[in-house]
Amino acid sequence: MKKIIWATWMLVTLSIAGYYGYILFKADNKQALLIGETSHGHFQIELACSSCHTEAFGGPELIQEACVGCHGAELTEANDTHPKKKFTDPRNADRLSVVDARYCVSCHTEHRKEITAPVGVTLPEDYCFHCHTDVGGDRESHRDLAFDSCASAGCHNYHDNRALFEDFLVHNHAGPWLKEIARLTNPNGAAILASKRVPEQQPTFPEQKAAHPDIHQEWSGSSHADAGVDCGGCHSDVSSGEWLENPGIAQCQTCHIHEAESYKSGKHGMRLAQSLPAIRPADSKMPFKETALSLQQGCNSCHSAHRTDTLFAASEACLTCHNDDHSRGFDSSPHGQLLTQAIAGAIPVEQAVSCATCHMPRAENIIDQETVVQVNHNQNHNLRPNEKMIRPVCMQCHSLGFSIDALADPALIRNNFNGKPANHIPSIDWSLKRVAD
Ligand code: HEC
Ligand code: HEC
Ligand code: HEC
Ligand code: HEC
Ligand code: HEC
Ligand code: HEC
Ligand code: HEC
Ligand code: HEC
Ligand code: HEC
Ligand code: HEC
Known part of the structure; x- marks a missing residue:
């Protein structure tokens, strides 16, 4: 049974590679070109094809660069247990025969709903086994464990083990x-109380204050008023300085850069980072x-x-x-x-x-x-x-x-x-x- 699952998986993975490349960038109706449903993590940006396919016929290195461009910092911060450099070490080369762990797409391919498990993982569940066959022999406690249990039960993760490694467990038992x-x-x-940038010159729009006493009052009790952010901090058009009726993220981020950047890297704001309208x-x-x-x-x-x-x-x-x-x-x-x-x-x-x-x-x-x-x-x-x-x-x-x-x-x-x-x-x-x- 195991063999069949792995064979199917390899066939599927191989068979999607290669063709179509160039229509990817030419076509107007990109939706029609999607070869399959995109994963839970990425469906919001699926129509921004070039965020992952940075060039037609780009090959694995370019897709890898795109993945690392968006997720590299996160994985580094997570002290990734299996970084690429572990697998470029010649001593570990033999472990790559089944899963080429140097490449993200070996485990997280896209547009393949039928093989996509939670967290965008596109491998059969027992994949840890292929590289760690000896752990059952090395550790008494692990002798009778099923090989699909390593990562499914709060024991280990593939990337982020910051709260799960042995010394930490012992130290905090x-x-x-x-x-x-x-x-x-x-x-x-x-x-x-952070030091936010507040522009020195802000229009105060007294006529708007007069026309909207309720808003004026509400604003007066806010930390914006306390910090000297007047109506014009948000309501003035960047180029003309004129009254802007509906300020949006563009105005907020003139002062709150960190909040806007982190917002755009999660599911609430990720579409904005690709110049797509925000999610509803x-x-x-x-x-x-x-x-x-x-x-x-x-x-x-x-x-x-x-x-x-x-x-x-x-x-x-x-x-x-x-x-x-x-x-x-x-x-x-x-x-x-x-x-x-x-x-x-x-x-x-x-x-x-x-x-x-x-x-x-x-x-x-x-x-x-x-x-x-x-x-x-x-x-x-x-x-x-x-x-x-x-x-x-x-x-x-x-x-x-x-x-x-x-x-x-x-x-x-x-x-x-x-x-x-x-x-x-x-x-x-x-x-x-x-x-x-
Ligand atoms: C979130 C990243 C991402 C986005 C966005 C994305 N793709 Fe893909 N796509 C992938 C990955 C990953 C693969 C698999 C590559 C592999 O396994 O080598 C793939 C494979 C493909 C393939 C198979 C050929 C190949 O290069 O392997 C086609 C065709 C394709 N995508 C079309 C599209 C189109 C059209 C869009 C936009 C409508 C799109 N993709 C958007 C990540 C993405
Ligand atoms: C343009 C930026 C961007 C690119 C390129 C990109 N991702 Fe993502 N990815 C995101 C965002 C945003 C999310 C959703 C938020 C999150 O889960 O962190 C996400 C989610 C994920 C998830 C988690 C899914 C979940 O359900 O929790 C995985 C795994 C993932 N990406 C892997 C990849 C891989 C592998 C590639 C390269 C094929 C890739 N990403 C390319 C931005 C990107
Ligand atoms: C050998 C398989 C494998 C490879 C290769 C792999 N991943 Fe993962 N990835 C996983 C698994 C399994 C998970 C589910 C959570 C876990 O066990 O860590 C995951 C989870 C993730 C997540 C979700 C959040 C997190 O921090 O765990 C992101 C993002 C991600 N992978 C990105 C990548 C990127 C980018 C690459 C390439 C640099 C990559 N992965 C290579 C197996 C892999
Ligand atoms: C004590 C911590 C905690 C609190 C409080 C909490 N959550 Fe969560 N939330 C989690 C965890 C843990 C998950 C599951 C993540 C996983 O394993 O997929 C989760 C998952 C979610 C999800 C994703 C569900 C899905 O199906 O993917 C949403 C949405 C969410 N929480 C919203 C909220 C909202 C809204 C509130 C407050 C009303 C809230 N959470 C309060 C810890 C918390
Ligand atoms: C493609 C091969 C491969 C796969 C698949 C793989 N590993 Fe590893 N793993 C390695 C290598 C190589 C090392 C580093 C050398 C060693 O410790 O054996 C390692 C190290 C580890 C370590 C020790 C880390 C440390 O810093 O001490 C743990 C724990 C681990 N892997 C768990 C897992 C789990 C759980 C899975 C499945 C979710 C998994 N591995 C999947 C190859 C792999
Ligand atoms: C600010 C402190 C605080 C943080 C942070 C916190 N908790 Fe709690 N949690 C409590 C307190 C206090 C109670 C008990 C409340 C009571 O007994 O009325 C509680 C109760 C619980 C309970 C219910 C226990 C019961 O008997 O019903 C669970 C489960 C739980 N926490 C899990 C978590 C998890 C998981 C996280 C992290 C994602 C978390 N908590 C983060 C303070 C916290
Ligand atoms: C921190 C930014 C910010 C500041 C400072 C601010 N506003 Fe606004 N204002 C907004 C945003 C955002 C909207 C749009 C709300 C919406 O679309 O629901 C808005 C909408 C309005 C509107 C039109 C919609 C309505 O609710 O009637 C008026 C009028 C207005 N503000 C007046 C003022 C006045 C007067 C001041 C100064 C006393 C002020 N605002 C200070 C962000 C701000
Ligand atoms: C002209 C600069 C500026 C603009 C534009 C601006 N803010 Fe602020 N914001 C500040 C300052 C300064 C503070 C006070 C924070 C402090 O004292 O640390 C603040 C505080 C906040 C707080 C925290 C309040 C608290 O009590 O902790 C929130 C939330 C906030 N802003 C949201 C927004 C939103 C949403 C927008 C866009 C509609 C926006 N801000 C536009 C400068 C600005
Ligand atoms: C999903 C809800 C949500 C959205 C959307 C959101 N925020 Fe917040 N924001 C929060 C919460 C929750 C807090 C923290 C509240 C706390 O800890 O008291 C917060 C705190 C803040 C603070 C004060 C803390 C700090 O980091 O300085 C600022 C400023 C702020 N947000 C700005 C923004 C800006 C700018 C945007 C748009 C890019 C935005 N927020 C979008 C929920 C949100
Ligand atoms: C305007 C509506 C709205 C508000 C308010 C809102 N969210 Fe969301 N939230 C969304 C949407 C839409 C998504 C994206 C769902 C998706 O990708 O399928 C989302 C996604 C999420 C996710 C990720 C779920 C996943 O499976 O990846 C979490 C967690 C979450 N929200 C928590 C919160 C919390 C916590 C707050 C308040 C601080 C909040 N949301 C406020 C609309 C909202």
């Missing part, structure tokens, strides 16, 4: 499931609220124009659109109840968890030699594999073992972490035993 001091260093809703819920297959289907993503999807209420942005805003079980489960989960209490002022915000705590965590960046807290606006940055959340998010409040178990439990993800994990992942126990032996 102890502690109760909920830390005695369970609080965030950089909580949602707390004021962010109607363009997606995920469940969204009926009332949100035609709302186009943009900075104001979560931030209202004249109020800068970041706690609203951190969860209520998300629920104007998202409508899957997980999102709907949040409000009644223990985390959601902490947030309700924080909004009511009953507990400090650093003890609460919002959608943004997990999906858009605050991070410290160094800008002009100054440490600045910023929000990563790429909500896919730590989404998959979800062990990416363990170190920056969960471990601020929970033990490593509890976090691993919770994130490996699909039922808990569905109900947004309402209850204890059903299963235990034994990797910490095995690591401790190996160290003791």
